[in-house]
Each structure stands twice: as structure tokens, then as C-alpha cells.
Amino acid sequence: MDGLQVVDPDSFYCVLGEAINGPGGYFGWNLAAVGDCLGGGFGAAPPFSLEWQHSDSAGARLVSDHGGNGAFFEVLPEIFMDRGVDALLL
Template identity: 55%
Template sequence: MAGNAWLALLDGDGATMGSYFVSEVTVVDVKPSARETGLVDLTVTLWCDNALPGAERAWDLVRTSHLNHTGMWHELAPEERRAWLSVALFSQEYQRQAKPDASVGQVFALDGRHIVDEDSFYCAIGEAVNGPGGYFGWNLDALDDCLCGGWGATAPFTLHWESSAQARARLVERIPVGDREVALFDLLLEILEERGVSVFLQ
């Protein structure tokens, strides 16, 4: 048993795209590496909560620089969208390359046509703010954190939510907030507007 470790995912040039914290790492085989003299190849078993099934495809797109146009998440199944968001989160530093937040007052267009649930909202807003495969939250708390700056945009900014009526009709899940319940669509609007985002429903 080797204990816990950070597992780095590398691109073709050896740069770190992202990393996972892994636990219960056990070395089951060691042999000289075919890549370079003095290195060894390890075969291990491990446990990782954050490496979601289906994430391999998204990581491969990042690694090969093929995550290069919008809408690549549209046809994903719900569990695949969650994996997509996890890769967006863990690769966001690599993808943004220390790029500063968009200037205050920026206008972003959020395409609501493919927003069918909470995860697809985060896929869409991540893409609207940070481009293909972009990250801007993957739960309500993370969205609120992103709105405080450092994740691609700092409020105040303007969001044109296109096809918002379609999204409203789908984001109907009731979310407990204090002593009330709010439809997810309305709660997202509240969070955005409380942080200084001007939302125009189109």
C-alpha cells in the first residue's frame, strides 16, 4: 500500500492538464519503463471519487486540442454531462492558461436551447463565459463562487439568455431555500442577479 497521491493527467507535451486526488493506492506491479532508462512503470489499484465514468472522452479532447467548438456536449447523456463538467472543472487552469477574467460589463450570450436540467445549464454557462469545454460552476454553490471572480468573469456583467422560455419549461425542479421552495430556473436567476449579473430573457 502506497497510501494517497495526486494523479496528474498530461498532454502530449508532458504538461499537466489536471489532476485527481487518489487514495488507497496499492502497487501491484513494477517493471523498467520502455520510455526512458532509469524510470519504472507501475501498475496500481486506487480509489478516486472525482474520476467519473465517461470523463475519458472529454480528457482526450482536451489532450488533443480538439475541444475547439461550441456544442460538443449537446448530445451527451445525463451521466456523461456530469463527467464533462468534472473535466471542465479539473482542466480549467490548463484551458484558461492564466487568462484574466473578462472585463467588467462584458456581455455573454447563454444559449438555452439545449438546457434540459441543472447540469446542462452549467455546461451552457461554462461555454458562454469560457468557450468550448469551459467551466463556470457545476452546482449552485460553485456557481455562486464563480460569480465572485477568478473563473472567467467578474460581476457586474450582462447575460442574454436566449431561448429562455424553453429552459424555464424544463428547469422546474423545486429547490428548498430557507423556508420556501423555488423552481430551479427562478433560483438560478436569483443567484445571478444577487451577484450583480443583469439577465435579459430572450
């Protein structure tokens, strides 16, 4: 997954969907939906590894608070880990 293509939460969902399910792939449009997708039935199901290149660039853009759950970027590794995804932040 290329973090340089992530400029906001909407682009994150698009990039994640395409990284997992190919061009035009869906993998959620909010953090709850990403968690649901990681439960299976929407393409890849855990356990799997997700290589996130340029994650620092994406993280700098995903700094907004998301529903009182802390910074968006900080919540993502927790979601991945809780669902059995080994997120490699490169």
C-alpha cells in the first residue's frame, strides 16, 4: 500500500481497498467498516501482512481526531492488530 497516495481518510479507504482487493476494491469507508471487512467476506481475511510504504507521509496527513478515538493514524495499527493483520509500517 502506498502511503504517498493517502491525503485524507477517504483516500486511505480507497488505497486500502485497492491494496487488498485490486483496482476499485472496497475495504470500508469508515474505521468501523474496516474492522468489519477484516472480519472476512470482503476479500482478504486475516491473518495476513499489509506492507504500508511511506506510512510516515500518510500519518502526517491523517492527524485529525476521528470520533473521539484519538488521532486517525494512531487508531489504525490497533484495529489491524486486533483483527490479526501484521501491518508493516515502512
